[in-house]
Amino acid sequence: MSPSPPMAMLLLAVTMLSCALVTSVSGSGLAAHPAYSDDGTGTCGPVAGTRLEEYDGGRIVDITHAYRPELPAAGPDGLGRVVHLIMSMANGTLFNLSELRMVVHAGTHLDAPGHMVQEHFEAGLDVDKLDLAVLNGPALLVDVPRNTNITAQAMKSLNIPKGVRRVLFRTLNTDRKLMWKKAGDMSYVGFTEDGAQWLVDNTDIKLVGVDYLSVAAFDYLISAHVVFFKKPDIIPVEGLKLDDVEAGVYMLHCLPLRLVGAEGSPVRCILIK
Numbered sequence: 001m002s003p004s005p006p007m008a009m010l011l012l013a014v015t016m017l018s019c020a021l022v023t024s025v026s027g028s029g030l031a032a033h034p035a036y037s038d039d040g041t042g043t044c045g046p047v048a049g050t051r052l053e054e055y056d057g058g059r060i061v062d063i064t065h066a067y068r069p070e071l072p073a074a075g076p077d078g079l080g081r082v083v084h085l086i087m088s089m090a091n092g093t094l095f096n097l098s099e100l101r102m103v104v105h106a107g108t109h110l111d112a113p114g115h116m117v118q119e120h121f122e123a124g125l126d127v128d129k130l131d132l133a134v135l136n137g138p139a140l141l142v143d144v145p146r147n148t149n150i151t152a153q154a155m156k157s158l159n160i161p162k163g164v165r166r167v168l169f170r171t172l173n174t175d176r177k178l179m180w181k182k183a184g185d186m187s188y189v190g191f192t193e194d195g196a197q198w199l200v201d202n203t204d205i206k207l208v209g210v211d212y213l214s215v216a217a218f219d220y221l222i223s224a225h226v227v228f229f230k231k232p233d234i235i236p237v238e239g240l241k242l243d244d245v246e247a248g249v250y251m252l253h254c255l256p257l258r259l260v261g262a263e264g265s266p267v268r269c270i271l272i273k
């Protein structure tokens with residue numbers, strides 16, 4: 001069914017209006033990441049908008065990766081499409097309806113202790129039991145020396161003061177733009193077992209943020225995770241988008257979905273200056 005002539009006029013007017021809005025927003029200097037093929041500015045439809053990485057003149061920084069099919073995943077093909085249109089107006093329904101299909105450890109996400117420790121899983125320590133007080137509060141963004149994984153020695157060299165409870169570790173992964181490459185790259189930087197143990201023994205850190213899909217380096221995939229999960233009070237937040245953010249102290253807000261029974265969840269994380 002095609003729109004009647006007055007309806008078509010209205011649609012056209014709305015389309016032109018939103019094109020004008022997009023032009024003025026993108027002209028205001030708000031950042032859209034250049035690595036997106038679709039930054040939203042190329043489409044001028046009734047619902048066209050601009051995908052932003054910062055809001056309010058840079059006061060709020062989005063450190064969550066958009067769910068693009070090209071996000072990396074295990075294997076060469078990337079994550080693939082996660083939003084599937086299952087009812088379409090083009091096919092005669094009165095509304096469009098999409099379904100979400102993905103593993104819960106895709107893109108920017110966090111882990112619950114049941115991810116790799118059976119007794120925590122059996123105890124029901126799912127993502128819905130994670131402490132929102134840990135996930136929201138002041139956080140330190142630090143640069144890890146680029147020539148190393150996050151070992152005990154690297155941790156020591158960072159001199160993170162006692163009392164700091166949330167740290168986002170930016171590494172060589174960000175320089176290598178690994179989250180912007182669709183093939184999974186197992187040479188990413190992460191925690192070694194002794195690095196994880198050093199953090200547990202010598203710091204007050206309860207939120208550990210990293211810039212690739214796993215908090216643990218590939219050679220320590222299970223062992224470093226298990227060190228963090230032992231006491232179940234540390235929350236790894238993985239796949240953060242830390243490009244173009246200055247090191248320093250911010251207010252961090254991370255909110256996972258309340259997925260009952262799930263050992264991981266997508267999470268929206270933002271920094272506020």
Ligand SMILES: *[C@@H]1O[C@H](CO)[C@@H](O)[C@H](O)[C@H]1NC(C)=O
Binds near residue numbers: 085090091
């Ligand atoms: C719409 O119909 C076409 C043709 O029958 C079909 O290929 C497509 O999958 C349908 N899409 C949805 C979202 O129902």
Ligand SMILES: *[C@@H]1O[C@H](CO)[C@@H](O)[C@H](O)[C@H]1NC(C)=O
Binds near residue numbers: 085088089090096
């Ligand atoms: C519904 O989905 C169809 C097929 O992708 C698209 O052409 C149409 O613009 C959508 N309509 C709305 C209102 O989003």
Ligand SMILES: *[C@@H]1O[C@H](CO)[C@@H](O)[C@H](O)[C@H]1NC(C)=O
Binds near residue numbers: 146148218
């Ligand atoms: C980190 O460890 C991985 C293996 O777990 C290795 O492939 C990579 O080269 C290491 N990176 C650095 C910078 O040492």
